Amino acid sequence: MKHPSRAQLNPALLRGLTRARRTGGPALPGLTRRRTLQAGGAAAAALALSACGVGGQQRDTADDADYWADKEETGSLRWANWPLYMDPDRTQIEQFTEATGVDVAYREDVQEAASFFGQIQPKLANGDDIGYDLITLPNGFEFSKLVELGYLVPLDHTQLPNFADYAGEIYKNSAYDPGNRYSVPYTSGVTGIAYNPDYIDREITSIADLWDPEFEGKVGMFADPQEIANFGLLFNGVNPADSTKEDWEAAAEKLKEQRDSGVVRAYYDQDFIQPLTNGDLWITMAWSGDIYQQNAEEGTNLRFVIPEEGATLWTDNLLIPFTSKAPVDALKLMDFLYEPEIATGLTEYISYIPPVPHAQEVMAEWAEAEDGTERGEALAEMVESPLVFPSDGDYQNLHNYVALETDQQDEFSSIFQAITQS
Amino acid sequence: MRNRKATPYVLVLPAWIWLALFFVVPIGGMLSLSLTTGNVVSGFQQTFEVGNYVTAVSTYWEQILRSLFYGACATLVCIVVGYPMAYWIAFKAGPHKSTYLLLILLPFFVSFVLRTISWRFLLADNGVVLGPLKSIGLVPADLQLLNSAPAVILGLAYNFLPFMVLPIYAVLERMDSRLVEAAHDLYAGRFQAFVRVVLPVSLPGVFAGVLMTFIPTSADYVNASVLGGAHNTMIGNIIQSQYLVNNNYPIAASITFVLMGLLLVGIFSYARALGTERVMEVHT
Numbered sequence: 001m002k003h004p005s006r007a008q009l010n011p012a013l014l015r016g017l018t019r020a021r022r023t024g025g026p027a028l029p030g031l032t033r034r035r036t037l038q039a040g041g042a043a044a045a046a047l048a049l050s051a052c053g054v055g056g057q058q059r060d061t062a063d064d065a066d067y068w069a070d071k072e073e074t075g076s077l078r079w080a081n082w083p084l085y086m087d088p089d090r091t092q093i094e095q096f097t098e099a100t101g102v103d104v105a106y107r108e109d110v111q112e113a114a115s116f117f118g119q120i121q122p123k124l125a126n127g128d129d130i131g132y133d134l135i136t137l138p139n140g141f142e143f144s145k146l147v148e149l150g151y152l153v154p155l156d157h158t159q160l161p162n163f164a165d166y167a168g169e170i171y172k173n174s175a176y177d178p179g180n181r182y183s184v185p186y187t188s189g190v191t192g193i194a195y196n197p198d199y200i201d202r203e204i205t206s207i208a209d210l211w212d213p214e215f216e217g218k219v220g221m222f223a224d225p226q227e228i229a230n231f232g233l234l235f236n237g238v239n240p241a242d243s244t245k246e247d248w249e250a251a252a253e254k255l256k257e258q259r260d261s262g263v264v265r266a267y268y269d270q271d272f273i274q275p276l277t278n279g280d281l282w283i284t285m286a287w288s289g290d291i292y293q294q295n296a297e298e299g300t301n302l303r304f305v306i307p308e309e310g311a312t313l314w315t316d317n318l319l320i321p322f323t324s325k326a327p328v329d330a331l332k333l334m335d336f337l338y339e340p341e342i343a344t345g346l347t348e349y350i351s352y353i354p355p356v357p358h359a360q361e362v363m364a365e366w367a368e369a370e371d372g373t374e375r376g377e378a379l380a381e382m383v384e385s386p387l388v389f390p391s392d393g394d395y396q397n398l399h400n401y402v403a404l405e406t407d408q409q410d411e412f413s414s415i416f417q418a419i420t421q422s
Numbered sequence: 423m424r425n426r427k428a429t430p431y432v433l434v435l436p437a438w439i440w441l442a443l444f445f446v447v448p449i450g451g452m453l454s455l456s457l458t459t460g461n462v463v464s465g466f467q468q469t470f471e472v473g474n475y476v477t478a479v480s481t482y483w484e485q486i487l488r489s490l491f492y493g494a495c496a497t498l499v500c501i502v503v504g505y506p507m508a509y510w511i512a513f514k515a516g517p518h519k520s521t522y523l524l525l526i527l528l529p530f531f532v533s534f535v536l537r538t539i540s541w542r543f544l545l546a547d548n549g550v551v552l553g554p555l556k557s558i559g560l561v562p563a564d565l566q567l568l569n570s571a572p573a574v575i576l577g578l579a580y581n582f583l584p585f586m587v588l589p590i591y592a593v594l595e596r597m598d599s600r601l602v603e604a605a606h607d608l609y610a611g612r613f614q615a616f617v618r619v620v621l622p623v624s625l626p627g628v629f630a631g632v633l634m635t636f637i638p639t640s641a642d643y644v645n646a647s648v649l650g651g652a653h654n655t656m657i658g659n660i661i662q663s664q665y666l667v668n669n670n671y672p673i674a675a676s677i678t679f680v681l682m683g684l685l686l687v688g689i690f691s692y693a694r695a696l697g698t699e700r701v702m703e704v705h706t
Contacts, residue, residue, distance in 0.1 A: 058463060265566075275568075278546050279546075421663065422653055
C-alpha cells in the first residue's frame with residue numbers, strides 16, 4: 001500500500017481510529033493539562049523523597065578479629081553452589097553429614113557470578129540474611145567487590161587443618177586473596193581453546209588461531225570482560241596479572257580487529273558446548289572441565305589445548321558471607337572437602353582441577369582397585385589427563401587474572417564490553 | 423461528574439495505590455539515581471549529573487537505534503503474520519474459535535527463555551531447518567541464520583506474536599458483519615470491502631497490537647543474548663549488564679529513561695499522526 005499523506009488519509013481509516021467505543025473509554029481518561037500537572041507534582045514529590053543518592057555500601061570490619069569468639073556449630077548449613085558441581089546423589093554432602101551430623105541444604109543457585117552478586121549485594125548492604133551460609137564464587141570482580149565491601153568473614157585457619165596439610169602450594173598464595181584470608185578454593189579450571197576436529201583438520205596450538213580468517217563466522221569468544229581480556233593480552237604477549245591500562249587498550253584493539261574481520265560468530269557466557277558439538281562453532285575459548293565432561297559423557301571428540309602463548313587459571317572459591325547463620329558449620333565443610341578421599345570423589349564427577357594435588361595418587365589407587373571395570377577405565381583416563389591434573393610444566397604456562405579495585409574495574413570493563421556488546 | 427457516589431473511587435483505589443507504590447515511587451527513585459555519581463562501594467551521591475545522559479547516548483546510540491529498528495521489524499513481522507491469523511480465527515474458524523485462541527496462547531505455557539533457546543536448534547547451521555535445505559542445495563552451504571540480526575528479529579516476533587493477534591482478533595470479532603454485506607451491496611468486491619471496511623474498523627486493534635509488541639521487543643534482551651551474534655547487542659543487554667555486571671546504576675538508569683522517552687515520543691507522534699486522541703482503544 002502506498003503511504004498516503006496526511007491530507008489524503010482515507011476518512012474511513014481515521015474514523016476507525018477515532019471512533020468512540022460503546023464499552024469503556026480511552027486509556028488516558030481526561031488527561032487534561034491540570035491532571036498532567038498534578039501527576040507531575042506527584043512524581044516530583046516522589047523524587048524529592050528519593051533524591052538522596054545511595055549511601056556507601058561498605059561494612060565496618062573493625063570488630064572482625066573477634067568474629068569467631070562467640071560462634072558455635074548449629075547443625076545445619078545452607079550452601080549456594082554452581083550447577084553440575086557435585087554428583088546428583090550429593091555423595092560428598094552425604095558423607096559430610098554422616099561424619100559431622102550437620103545437615104546441608106544444597107542449592108544450585110549460582111548461575112552467573114555477576115547476577116548472583118546483584119542478587120545478594122542489596123541484602124548484604126542491609127545486613128540481612130541472604131539465605132546462604134556458604135557460597136561458591138570465582139576469583140574475579142565480584143569476589144574483589146565482596147572483599148572491598150567487607151561482606152566476607154575472615155576465615156579462622158585454626159579450624160582448617162586439612163587445608164593446611166593438603167592444599168597445593170599454588171592454591172595457598174593466590175593474587176586475589178593473599179594468605180586465603182577470606183576464601184579457600186573449591187575447584188579450579190583452565191580457560192583455553194577447544195576445537196572440533198571434525199571441522200578443523202590441523203593441530204590448533206596458538207591463540208592466534210582464533211584470528212584465522214579461514215574460520216570466518218566459526219570462532220567463539222567469551223563475553224566476560226576478564227576472560228576475553230586475558231586472551232587479548234596473551235595474544236600480545238602480556239601477562240594478564242601485570243597488565244596496565246595501555247596493555248588493555250592494545251589488547252582491545254586486537255580483539256576489535258578480530259571482531260570486525262568477521263571471524264567471531266558470537267560472544268558466549270557459558271553455552272559454547274552445544275554449538276561446538278554441532279558445528280556452529282569450530283573453535284572457541286573454553287573451560288577445561290566442560291570439554292572433559294562433554295567428551296566423557298557424550299562420546300564427542302572435542303580437543304582442548306593450552307595455547308603456546310599461555311592460558312589462564314581461574315578458581316571457584318568457598319566464601320562465608322558475614323550474615324551467615326552457620327559460619328562454624330561452613331568452616332567444617334570447607335575443611336572436610338580438603339580430605340584427599342573426599343576431594344578425589346568430587347573430582348571424579350566434576351572433572352575440574354582439585355586444589356588437592358594428592359587426589360591424583362588417591363585416584364590412581366582407586367583406578368587400580370577397580371581395574372577392568374568401566375569406572376576403573378574412566379578413572380585411569382582421568383588420572384592421566386592434563387585437564388584435570390596439570391603437570392608442573394602446564395602450570396608454568398597458566399596465568400592469574402589481574403586483580404583490580406572497583407574504580408579500575410569500571411574502566412577495564414568498559415574497554416572490553418565495547419568489544420563484546422557492539 | 424454526575425455520579426457523586428464514592429463507590430467508583432473506592433473500587434479504583436487499589437489500582438492507584440498499586441501504581442503509586444510500584445510505578446511512581448520506583449520511577450522517581452530511578453530518575454534520582456540517573457542523576458548521581460559514584461560507585462557501588464563508596465556509594466552514589468546526588469550530584470544532578472546530567473552528563474550521565476550525555477555519556478549514555480554518546481556511548482550507546484548505536485545499540486539504541488538498533489533496538490528500535492529490531493523492534494520495528496519484529497512488529498512488522500507480527501502484523502504480516504498475525505493479522506491473517508486473527509482474521510481467520512475471527513471469521514472462518516467457526517465453532518472452534520476458542521481452540522485456536524488457546525493454540526495461540528499455548529507457547530505461553532512454556533518458559534520464555536526455554537522457548538527462545540529452542541530456536542537455536544531450529545536455526546543451527548546444520549539444524550532442523552537449514553540442514554535439509556542445504557543438503558538439497560536450496561541455500562548456500564555456508565549460510566548462517568543463528569547469531570544474526572534476522573534470527574533476533576524472528577525470535578522477537580515469535581515471542582510477542584500473541585500480543586498482536588489477540589487485540590486484532592478482539593476488534594474483528596466484535597465487528598458487525600452487516601457492514602461487510604453493506605459494502606457488497608454498494609458494489610465493493612471482496613478486496614475493496616476489506617480495504618474500505620474491515621481494515622479501518624480493525625485499525626485500533628492493530629494500533630494496540632503495535633504498542634504491545636513494539637515496546638517490549640525494543641526493550642528485550644533475552645532474544646539478543648540467545649540468538650544474537652557478535653554485532654546484535656540491543657539496549658536491553660546494555661541496561662542488564664550495566665546494572666548487574668558493572669553495578670553502574672547511574673548510567674543504567676539514564677539509558678532506561680532515554681529509551682522510555684524515545685518510546686513515548688514515538689508512540690505519541692504515531693498516535694498524533696493518525697489523528698487519534700486515544701492511545702488505547704481495545705478492550706478485551
